Amino acid sequence: MVNSYIFAVLMQFEILVVLSKPQVPCYFIFGDSLVDSGNNNELVTKAKANYLPYGVDFPEGVTGRFTNGRTMADMIGELLGFDEFIPTYASVTDQQISKGVNYASGGAGILPETSSYLGDRIALERQLSNHNGIVSRLFGLQENTTFTNEHLSKCLYVFNIGSNDYLNNYLLPKFYNTSHIYTPHQYASFLVRQYCQQLKKLYNLGGRKIVLFGLAPIGCTPIVIHIVGTNGKPCVESINDIVKKFNDKLRLLVDELNRDIQDANFTFINVSHISSVQKGKLAIRCSSIMPWRNVPCCEVTENGQCAHTTTTCRMRMLSIYFDGVHPSEMAHNVIATSSYIALSEMNASPYDISHLIRL
Incomplete structure (x- = not known):
């Protein structure tokens, strides 16, 4: 399942992925639609992706992933050496849980009320x-407390959450009053404080190797550009500036947690920086083919998701966004590989995932 691009990166760093033996005993995934693999399928919500064209390039077809193929969480699992995708919490069996679980839910936020206007979702507190x-x-299956604690301490825990707390909360004054209560700086501080308490709950449950993905530049998503407009610029920079405040505080939180909790290791993945480099390279690559734009690869509804159709753009490998909000498989690929092996110190701090799992 690991594609040629990933192998090229791995060979450059002389790292061998042995698919028959994962580099960590288990892998747990928390987050929102960026890493949801089907937990929302049976929920009463508008935040669903269990229909075409979602999954058009996924080997198993339509599964509930909010993209055309694999997510960054899937690809990180491949890089870790897992030969199967991590099962959803909604479907996992006792025979599977020792290798990990995907708890992510489309619409989920750090705050429990985030995305409530869309219907049900499994907020981060519920995921924990x-x-x-x-x-x-x-513990019940192992009947050996020492073994279970040691097992959990070696696992990888990935969090990709927070986008909805802006897109489906702070930036929606029609449904939420948070933008009237908090300045952007205050809101970012409020979110990170809540996040910190939730991460400490994971620590108390045995989590020791924890990856926190920062937020992508929301002001560059097709839906935001369509609604707000950019005055000729590529993105809505005023919204990107708001999101940057959260990312800056999250990076500081990682430093604080690493300083205060001696037997755990946290790392921050700078998705905004990875995305900006990716877009620059894509613009150059596309210049001889067509002008590069932030446009979705499918017909989208008013909430930014793909309409129920089989029609998509023909050049999905050159598209950053699949719908009005979510990245394409190609974009997921870049983020996954850049977080696993950071080609720049700006991508991951203080470790990339390949180093974190060896600590």
């Missing part, structure tokens, strides 16, 4: 509660 249940199941 679900993980608590999985840990209890693991």
Whole structure:
């Protein structure tokens, strides 16, 4: 499942991925639609992706992933050496839980009320509660506390969440009053404080190797550009500036947690920087083919998701966005490989994933 681009990066750094033996015993995924692989399929919500054209390039077809193919979480799992995709919490069996669980849910936020206008979603607090249940199941199956604690301490925990707390909360004054209560600086501080408490709950459940993905530049998403307009610029920079405040505080939180919690390691993935480099390279690559633009690859509805259709753009490998909000498989690929092996110190701090798992 690992494509030629990933192999090229791995060979450059002389790292061998042995697919028959994963580099960590288990892999747990928390987050929103960027890494959801089907937990929302049975929920009563508008935030669903279990229909075409989602999954048009995925080997298993339509699964509930909010993109045309694999997500960055899927690809990180491949880089770690897992030969199967990590199962969703909604479908995982006792035989599978020792290798990991995907708890992510489209629409989920750090705050429980985020995206409530779309319907049900599994907010981060509920995801952690679900993980608590999985840990209890693991203890029950192993009947060996020492073994289970050691097992969990070696696992990788990935968090990709926070975008909805802006797109489906702070930037929606029609439904939420947070933008009237908090300045952008205050809101970012409020979110990161909540996030910090949630991460400490994971630590108490045995998490020791924890990856926190920063937010992508929301002001560059097709839906935001369509609604707000850019006055001729590529992105809505005023919104990107708001999101940057959260990313800056999240990076500082990682430093704080690493300083205060001696037996755990946290790292920050700078998705905004990775995305900006990716767009620059794509613009150069596309210049001889067509002008590069922030446009979706499918017909989109008013909430930015793909309409129920089989029609997509023909050049999906040159598209950053698949719908009005979510990245294409190509964009997921770049983020996954850049977080696993950071080609620039700006991409990951203080470690990339390949170094974190060896600590």
